[in-house]
């Protein structure tokens with residue numbers, strides 16, 4: 001059973017069809033050599049007048065010749081059966097058995113046992129003991145979460161685990177696993193695991209008391225279906241937090257401060273009030289305490305209503321930034337000076353229900369755009385006059401087959417030489433207003449009695465054509481575009497220092513509400529302040545920051561940022577990656 005006869009191919013010398021012979025014949029050619037030697041010997045003996053018949057008889061009946069002929073017969077038999085080894089180490093095994101045999105001077109009984117052992121080995125090796133599993137369904141979603149089924153036998157001991165309910169989603173989680181308890185000893189339930197079913201009863205949306213009731217009523221075996229805790233969760237901070245200013249933190253020294261836009265690796269969420277997290281890219285191996293999402297939200301609400309002054313300051317910042325941004329816009333974005341959305345936004349952002357209060361943390365995951373998917377929408381934002389429009393225009397001019405901006409809509413009459421869909425989509429006032437009512441505009445506004453706006457349909461159109469869509473908008477418009485479909489990548493164009501502005505903007509022109517196309521004069525400090533204000537207020541939405549110092553350098557940097565955004569893994573909200 002430990003041999004394999006290898007077939008080799010040879011060609012007959014007479015160009016006859018290819019024939020296959022086995023290595024047995026090679027072995028046989030050795031035997032024939034010996035036999036021919038024997039015949040030679042006999043021939044010489046005959047020549048010396050010796051009794052040849054006698055000698056020939058003795059030679060042919062020699063034991064070694066018989067042994068050689070037996071080997072030949074065996075090889076022929078192997079050729080017919082074509083045996084192959086069951087184990088790659090079979091020759092080693094046979095050697096071991098051989099040594100054992102020699103060392104133990106085995107009797108015929110022992111030899112019989114060894115033979116039986118080897119034949120048992122062969123029959124076991126030939127059998128297939130793998131469990132036969134049904135094939136996986138073809139339509140299984142790629143991101144299907146792995147479910148673990150845990151079976152515990154209930155005795156008079158408690159389960160040794162506590163549960164908690166996520167008040168936002170109604171999901172039930174394992175809160176703690178008591179050391180040495182039944183759940184702990186099973187090694188199958190861990191804190192943070194999502195409990196899906198208990199004995200076939202779905203528990204999502206139930207109150208913890210109702211789940212406990214199901215457990216109490218269960219006897220014998222209890223079957224849990226859980227989605228295991230994925231371990232780390234990554235969150236983007238949407239608010240600022242300082243533990244030294246928080247009287248409720250159990251240990252301020254163990255707390256971790258963070259700012260809006262920071263990426264946090266949350267390593268422990270087992271406590272309902274205090275999580276443990278590290279800031280990324282992380283240098284510190286030790287995690288710090290941060291308030292849980294629900295804790296932070298209730299803190300914010302409390303603080304908000306307790307401090308009317310802060311609300312007033314917030315309103316003031318909004319109106320200052322509105323005032324600053326209303327001052328400088330160039331011709332392309334002239335209509336924004338009286339943007340309706342902006343006015344409405346500056347009111348709604350003062351409300352305690354603003355998004356920042358609703359989601360103090362945004363769960364994020366790394367995402368890489370698959371090549372067959374639309375490009376991500378590229379949004380440029382920056383303080384008025386910083387050069388957002390200039391950068392966008394240069395980028396498109398450099399590579400018009402790759403980059404494109406959406407064609408805006410307007411109610412102004414079409415001029416000679418213009419084509420609808422090229423410079424603008426020329427529409428009636430009624431259609432424009434209908435589109436406004438149906439939330440089709442990212443931004444819209446009025447200039448010299450005419451309406452102008454950028455629609456989401458125009459953005460879709462650019463992306464559908466396989467181009468990269470670049471838009472520059474007011475920062476409060478970002479929220480409107482943060483959708484799973486567009487997966488926007490936001491680049492903040494930041495102002496350099498006033499000194500650098502003065503050096504680089506010598507030939508620059510600006511347009512304000514009052515003066516058209518005037519040179520930059522003493523606006524640099526104001527521009528830098530407006531840039532800082534904008535960054536402080538919206539940085540949680542920025543994916544990248546680009547300082548617009550030297551124009552050519554800024555253009556090169558912008559190209560490389562966009563390439564990375566489209567082709568390399570980036571953090572995005574997990575909700576953008578989920579399949580419905």
Ligand SMILES: Nc1ncnc2c1ncn2[C@@H]1O[C@H](COP(=O)(O)OP(=O)(O)OP(=O)(O)O)[C@@H](O)[C@H]1O
Pocket residue numbers: 328329330331333382383384385386387388389390391504505506507508509510511548549550551552554
């Ligand atoms: N890095 C730079 N170096 C020199 N000049 C620049 C630079 N960036 C922009 N400019 C010039 O500054 C002026 C304002 O730029 P731009 O119109 O792009 O500003 P903006 O941020 O779009 O503001 P607005 O919306 O008010 O037009 C333009 O004359 C532009 O050519």
